[in-house]
Amino acid sequence: MQLFWISNAVGLEETEFNYRINESLREVSEELEKQEALSKLRSHEQGKFLFLKVDTMQQIQEEFPDSGFQYRKVRKINKDQGIVEVEIIEGDDQSTSRKHIISDASNIDMIEELSLDLKTDGYGRARMEDLNALQDSALRKRLLNKTFLVSDIVKSLIEVDMSESIEDRIHMNDLDTMLSTALLSRGIKAKYEYCILDEGKNIRMASSTGKAEHEEANSFQIRLFPKDIIQDVAYLVVSFPRKTGYLLQANWLLLLMSMGFMVALAYTYYLALRTIIRQRNLSVIRNDFINNMTHELKTPISTISLAIEFLKDAGTADQNTTKRYIDMIGDENKRLAQQVEKVLKSAIWGTGDFQLKLESIDLNALLRDVYDKFEIKARERQAEFNFSSNSGGNIQGDRVHLSNMVFNLLDNALKYSKENPKIQLSFYSKQGDYIICVKDSGIGISSENQKKIFDKMYRVPTGNVHDVKGFGLGLSYIKIIAERHGGYVTVESHLGRGSTFEIHLPQQPT
Structure with a gap:
């Protein structure tokens, strides 16, 4: 259920991601076309004089102007053999300046000549009726000539230059800026690579990383200059190599x-x-x-x-x-x-709510006493029972509980052995510990049961046969007493070959 929920959430995020990418690419494609159109418009800068506002002459002030009053006169607009010439005179009667603008407009049928003169009164002011006449006449000529120029510009926008390649039409720096701006404006910060492919899927241009390879699942493409009629088809392909990681990071x-x-x-x-x-x-x-x-x-x-x-x-x-x-x-x-x-x-041992009666104990002497007492019981079973010791040491411990530990191990060795059992009781020191070892040649314990034999009330299963007496409390008691003395118990056993129990008690400084 959780996996379905996560998958559904990531799927929705991917759908939104794909939509924003496609919108960004559409914006870039439109922006490229606009930039190209503006570039062609700029090529007509020399004809901008046709857009001069003739009616921007300074308004006549009611009061007498000062001697520095100036105004603008458009003297004439001529067309001769495809060359349009405009002469502009600025100034008053004392000082004038002239400006000539020449433009190639061979395809525009313009009025051959326009000559406008303004008459001034004694104070250097133009009469209002002359200004109105000038404005009406100039406005009509301006609108007519502006229409011609716009037609020429539109014509140039749809003209096809077959020699112009896609590399000439697109500047990678501008494209990179457009693409990054469009993506960032939609909140997309994932790393990407991009390239431009022709109709045959050949790479014509690529991003600065030089990695134009892309996987279909992580790539998006859009046609560039879709309004072209004749020119070769070109595609902008944007690839997101870490798309999955980005989507997971977003969620x-x-x-x-x-x-x-x-x-x-x-x-x-x-x-x-x-x-x-x-x-x-x-x-x-x-x-x-x-x-x-x-x-x-x-x-x-x-x-x-x-x-x-x-x-x-x-x-x-x-x-x-x-x-x-x-x-x-x-x-x-x-x-x-x-x-x-x-x-x-x-029950008391399980809670640990009992006190040890500590005293100085000679372990070698204690084990010898246990051996002497248990030997009678072993002899009744015709067991081979031996004791060996190569160490001597004293510890602070509880004599009764330590004796009971050893008695329980010996009793188990005798109970879980078949005819003529062999039991070895040993005492030695090793790596800072006193070790009491009881080894038998009994039936052994499986590795599975060895993990549980120290649990309280656990007994190795024998089926419905109850030929061994006991409550399953002996080994759990041994483990508890050993731990209360700061030691531990280990067992090594194999089915049919017997068991070896070792009680490790830490040596104490004298």
């Missing part, structure tokens, strides 16, 4: 808003999709946790129920039997309490 605000809206929409969709996936995963984890917890709690509850039923039915059973069943109930009750305690502690 930058719209594009920015649209892109921002699209990014916001995509980000919202991403958040919604991520939330849905997380909710789905949490739902799967929750259901898996409930199933595991049900299995973990069902066994001790069933055992307690059976023991109670037996005691009810036994009646007069001997004391040893009764004591054995009572002890069984007590053990299963403790087991239930431990499972509930694990669930409650997981």
